[in-house]
Amino acid sequence: MQSIRNRLTFYYAAAATVSAATLFMTGYILLDSQLVSGLDDLNAAEFKQLKIRLGSDYRTLTPRIIDQRIRDSADAASALFYINVDEPRSGMVFYSRNLHNQSIPDVKGLHNYTVAMADVGEVRAGEFLLPPFDVTIATPMAPVRNSMHSYIEVCVALMLTMLCVSVMIGLWLSRVILRPLLFIRETANRISSDNLSERIPLPGHNDELTDLARLLNQMFARLENSFNQIKRFAAEASHELKTPLSLIRLHSERVLEDETLPPRIVDAVLVQLDEVARLNQIIDEMLFLSRAEANAIPLALEAAEPEQMLRNFEQDAIVLAEHNRSVFRLQCHGAGRVTFEERWLRQVWLNLLTNALCASPAGALITMHARFAEGRWLVTIEDEGPGLEDDKLSRIFDRFTQFGASARSGQGSGLGLAISRSIIVLHGGSITAHNRTDRSGLRVTVSLPAL
Ligand SMILES: Nc1ncnc2c1ncn2[C@@H]1O[C@H](COP(=O)(O)OP(=O)(O)OP(=O)(O)O)[C@@H](O)[C@H]1O
Ligand SMILES: [Mg+2]
Incomplete structure (x- = not known):
């Protein structure tokens, strides 16, 4: 029970x-x-x-x-x-x-x-x-x-009827009593880091459940406050870091101009420049995420047939896949129009393709499949890698999340999917990841509203 x-x-x-x-x-x-x-x-x-x-x-x-x-x-x-x-x-x-x-x-x-x-x-x-x-x-x-025997028979029949009726009344009663609680649970469940400003509506009457809703709302307010502080801090810190990093790069480049430097020092300065470039990229990505969350990224959205964008991407994808000794295949079905900015969606496809190539063994087939269905434009990218366990799947769109080989290699920053999600959300769509059911591998699905 x-x-x-x-x-x-x-x-x-x-x-x-x-x-x-x-x-x-x-x-x-x-x-x-x-x-x-x-x-x-x-x-x-x-x-x-x-x-x-x-x-x-x-x-x-x-x-x-x-x-x-x-x-x-x-x-x-x-x-x-x-x-x-x-x-x-x-x-x-x-x-x-x-x-x-x-x-x-x-x-x-x-x-x-x-x-x-x-x-x-x-x-x-x-x-x-x-x-x-x-x-x-x-x-x-x-x-x-x-x-007395007849009395017992009648009583037993009445008791059984009473039991059935009381179970039904009990179910109905408990549903009525718990309805506000279920409502609170649904709303609380909906409130995530993306919509911390949502609040549980307070029921009209003033009882224990209203108290509970009020307490939860106060907690969400505190959480929202902390989240906003963290976001502001990330944005400000990223911004503040850019100037000293540019100075380090400039100084390093000036050091390299000295032709009398021993090769050992030149190598060390080159590594330093590489790492500075990597840091710069992470800072740019963090700034992008902060601005995307604040809805401060101006998008030049245009309504168009999306197939051409995918065909353009296909050229680069084939080369990239070949470089990884894999195969890329694009399939487009149906016709329709979608509002998007190609530059940003291309960044999403590139990250999804890089992830798929990273996870798949050599010779794997990466399939990109686009179709229109029920007022949406659905794009899936499937790989032949090992896929992910359920608890990891639910976290891959979080920032700085890397698992397995990606985490060990030190490549990437674990921000790619977080950025992809921000871009898709800015386009009014959603992105999800599931394990393939026909074989091992991951299937990432992007869903955008079709016109
Ligand atoms: N197709 C996939 N198969 C298996 N694991 C995946 C796949 N795509 C992503 N992941 C896992 O999710 C993590 C997060 O991916 P994400 O793209 O956000 O970061 P990254 O690729 O490690 O770094 P970045 O994209 O910032 O360079 C990856 O490190 C990897 O562990
Ligand atoms: Mg990535």
Whole structure:
């Protein structure tokens, strides 16, 4: 029972069923005692009838007449009552015919009791005094037992119905109660580093969930603040670093002008210049990302058929792939128009192709596939590399993320995909990466709105 919803439903159904079971059990006990006391009243009424039949002069009558009068009374009610009259002093005993000469068993100390008799079954007996006689009148318990049995059957059916109904009500109730929570979860889930300014709408009423939403909103506000500070810092630091780096480059180049320098120093200065160039590129990329996040990159968007752009790119891609001893293939399907700036999209294709070539073994086939579908222009680039595990896949668009060989080689900066995503987002599209299902390899899909 993982979810709160299931737990709430279970608790509700259990509480409702246990309450119903307690009620039914109390009803059982009350009904049983009422029915049994009804039988006791019946026995008492029959005793009164018997007394009237015997008459007030019964002490003066002969045993035969007494027997006759009792028998008349007993036979009239033989379906309902068993009667047993005995006179302890003389030992004379009268049994109603339906007793078949057996006496109703006595339970010492009780006037009304339930007892089982052979051939007759369970009976409710009552003892009455009619000096000098002891009269015992019994009536069958079967109707009471049958009624109680029917009561149990009805209760079990009701309990099962109640259980089903309470599970359904519990599910509905928990859904109603948890709806605001699910809404908060969805919104909180949507809020990521890209849209930290979004807030959870506060429900109208003021309850614990409103408090929770308010607390989360405060937390998002603090997070947004910190994120903005980090972004500002990255942008400012990158900018500030550019001037000292240019100075280092200029000084190094001036040092190289000295022709008397020993080759060892020349090599060291050349390495220094390489690293400065690399640093410059990283700083440019970081500045680009900061400006893209601040929507400060002016795009010269133009609506055009995108196939020509891909055909232009194909020329370079084939050469690049050959250089890596791999094969590049472009397939374009469908016609349509897309708004884009070729310079930026070309940078995305180049990064995706470089990544694919880096990950694939020599001789691999890199396929670029473009098509129009459901109002989108979809471009996929598939490679024949090892692909990536799910936890890595979810992080490859983050900055400075490199895995495996790329991380070990020291090549690249891990900013390529972050920049690609920024460019695609600036074009109003999205970029995703999945492992190929037909074989090992990665499939990166760029989706842009088609006109
Ligand atoms: N096609 C791919 N197959 C397997 N891993 C990939 C693929 N593309 C990217 N990756 C992984 O994702 C990481 C991030 O890629 P990204 O393009 O952002 O950076 P990079 O290529 O390492 O450096 P940069 O592009 O900045 O020069 C890569 O280092 C690599 O580990
Ligand atoms: Mg890259």
